[in-house]
Amino acid sequence: MFDLDKLSIIAIAIGSILFFLRRSLRYMRYFQQEEYYPDRFTRWWLEKRAFDSRGTVVAITAGLATLGVAELNLPLALPISIVAAAILAIIAFREEDPCKVGKLTLKMTQRVTRIYRVALVIYTIAILLVAAAFFHNATPVAVGWFWLVQIIFFQTTFAWLIAANGILWPGEKRIQDGFMQEAKTILGKVxxxxxxxxxxxxxxxxxxxxxxxxxxxxxxxxxxxxxxxxxxxxxxxxxxxxxxxxxxxxxxxxxxxxxxxxxxxxxxxxxxxxxxxxxxxxxxxxxxxxxxxxxxxxxxxxxxxxxxxxxxxxxxxxxxxxxxxxxxxxxxxxxxxxxxxxxxxxxxxxxxxxxxxxxxxxxxxxxxxxxxxxxxxxxxxxxxxxxxxxxxxxxxxxxxxxxNLEPEKHRLNLVKQGDGVLLDDSYNSNPTGFKAALEVLEAIPGGRKILVTPGMIELGELQDQENSKIAKEAAQVCDLVAVVGDTNRKSLVEGLRQGGIKEEQLLQFENRDSALSYLKENRKEGDVVLIENDLPDLYEAAVRF
Structure with missing residues (x-):
């Protein structure tokens, strides 16, 4: 008869790999948005605290439960492991599909597919190697500790993508160089x-x-x-x-x-x-x-x-x-x-x-x-x-x-909405553009002047200063300001208050959709709304894994 504890280790390994199948794609969406730069992706992971919680809770619960029944000499390691592994798979495949959800969905390009497949292979190899170490001395206690080891694997999902990208980079560069040479040849002929x-x-x-x-x-x-x-x-x-x-x-x-x-x-x-x-x-x-x-x-x-x-x-x-x-x-x-x-x-x-x-x-x-x-x-x-x-x-x-030129979408183009006006400047933002957009908001006739913004990004050590500075100016123009997300919340709110805005004129929202939903429900005649910038999921979304 096959050792039940060995079956438990096999179940754990299968559950871990199934969990990685979907969870890695969710992380891949952000890796793609960071243009596959390992340092930027790692910084995002740390700043957003994009740590695993769901898989870790399952691993801790199953690990401690298995160690507990081992102490009581109860033969329950296998059923615990099967149930927990099944829960892992259910959690993973019930999570959002990164190819369908988000402002910027995951694009399954050839490069993404290559990174994903290599990451899956090296993750599987690592899991099997660790499983083999426990397999040769399979006991209920070993099963419990193998569950606890899964915490490390779950928390480092993002790192397996980085490792796969590093492995693939020499070949990726050869592919890119070949395509670029082909493009240069075409350009030279034309x-x-x-x-x-x-x-x-x-x-x-x-x-x-x-x-x-x-x-x-x-x-x-x-x-x-x-x-x-x-x-x-x-x-x-x-x-x-x-x-x-x-x-x-x-x-x-x-x-x-x-x-x-x-x-x-x-x-x-x-x-x-x-x-x-x-x-x-x-x-x-x-x-x-x-x-x-x-x-x-x-x-x-x-x-x-x-x-x-x-x-x-x-x-x-x-x-x-x-x-x-x-x-x-x-x-x-x-x-x-x-x-x-x-x-x-x-x-x-x-x-x-x-x-x-x-x-x-x-x-x-x-x-x-x-x-x-x-x-x-x-x-x-x-x-x-x-x-x-x-x-x-x-x-x-x-x-x-x-x-005869038509305005570019999301670049301060004006959209009539009944008796109101929407100024859509959501493509991006910088200090010069933000200031100019406020000037247009002030100049357009209408009722309340409303600003919806997450602020400006990628300004380095000057980011807080520049957001606070433009917020002071916005306070002089706007009747209502909706601050979106956490990225620049502190500096924007500080600047708005210094600019003299009243508390009832200052609203704070987790994301743009909730801000726009509020404005739609509380719309007044002649509202002129400026949407200044719209941050990608990397900055705005509250990430939960």
Whole structure:
């Protein structure tokens, strides 16, 4: 007859592996959102205290129960283990499906599938090795201790994903390098005029605006949305770039020194736009000077006979303009008091339908209109206008294209809601953009001015200071503020109170959905609601495992 205690150890091992099957996918969703960076994923795990509780409770209960019946010499180790293992499996498979739940669901890409499978293999091997150690001396006491060992396995689920990613990285890099070389070959054969766009903010909108303007005159390639990483751009080139494309407008993201250089090597630019050098991703770069140096990688890659366009309203971008001269080097802006401008905008008149403005270029004035709102978006329009003019296109034609542009989703676009207004600026946020959004909120006629925000992130050691500072300004504009989530709650509430907001005007919610639900139920005539930023699950969600 087979030893019952050995059967108990087998049951525990099976239960543990079944638990890992689903639980690892839940952690994988956050690993994917952290772009597979082990240090960032580990920091998230620690800061959010994303520790296992459900599996650990089962393991402790089963372990202590088994040790207890062993002490009483009762033959109950096997039934306890079978029941507990079954509970583990039920818990795991009743949990939320990470591919269906959350603001950003888990995308089962080929890379995710590889990491998942390797993690499952090494987890299974580790479980079986530990099980073998207990198996050869199987007793009820050994069964109890094997249950308690499962606590370590459950608490380190995230680490098995990191280990699998590390094992796969050399092969992953070879795959990526192969795809990138293929994309470079395609790009070389098509040979479009590449315009790179880099900056701490405004890249995606400027790319979209410029590409749509150029598309009106020549076939233009641009990666959609916020695709701005080497592999994202590589995929777009391999799948969508065709010989007819005359222009290629490429957004170049930077998360560390060398990021933009890598993108410039992939898509060598003949012209470039620097939208801003700001505090975004300060936590990754460590200093504003490092951010500046990363942005200069684009102008360094633009050839001497190329075109460089910089935002004169931004100190860092203006510095780039001064230090990196090309055949054509232009500076644009909205603020004439900052210094020389080659192209600027005045007579800005916002309304619910959009914004009227006047652009000054080469000694002439050009009246224009856009459906977009807010100074940051107008600055992006001006960047695109300046580059298009530098490429030789008629300013009036460019303005006609701008007139027909639709606002980008979640970038301070105005949505009428009955007699009220929703200003959706939820894509992301930074100090400049937040301030501009508050100006638009104040300018739009209506009833109560309401702000819904989780604050700003990735500002490093300045994050609390910047959130508190903008909250003081919000207190002067808003009749009601809904602070969302825990990430910036303390600094936002502190700033709002310092700004003079009354307690009855300050609401706090765990997530955006509960805030919007409250506002819907307590809506008043003419409410103007600004949604400023919407953090991913990494920051907002209260994680429970």
């Amino acid at each position: 040979d479009p005029y590449v315009i790179g766009i880099s900056g701490s903010y405004g890249k995606t909108s400027t790319k979209s605006i410029l590409a749509k303007i150029l598309e009106c005159v020549e076939p233009t390639f641009w990666p959609p949305g916020s695709i701005n990483t080497p592999m994202g751009i590589t995929r777009e080139i391999r799948e969508r770039l065709v010989p007819e494309h005359h222009y290629a407008v490429i957004e170049m993201a930077a998360y560390k020194r060398g990021s933009v250089t890598r993108l410039c090597n992939l898509t060598p630019p003949k012209a470039g736009i620097i939208t801003a050098v700001g505090l975004m991703h300060l936590d990754r770069f460590g200093s504003l000077e490092n951010i500046y140096l990363s942005k200069t990688e684009l102008p360094q890659a633009v050839p001497q006979d190329g075109i460089l366009v910089c935002n004169g309203d931004n100190e860092g971008a203006r510095r780039v303009w001064g230090e990196f001269k090309k055949r054509v080097t232009l500076v644009y802006g909205l603020e004439l008091d900052k210094g020389h401008l080659d192209c600027w905008m005045t007579d800005i008149q916002p309304s619910e339908s959009g914004t009227h403005f006047t652009i000054h270029w080469e000694g002439k004035e050009y009246k224009g209109f856009t459906k977009m709102l807010g100074k940051p978006m107008l600055s992006n329009i001006l960047a695109a206008f300046t580059m298009a003019c530098a490429l030789g296109y008629d300013p009036e034609y460019i303005l006609a294209a701008i007139y």
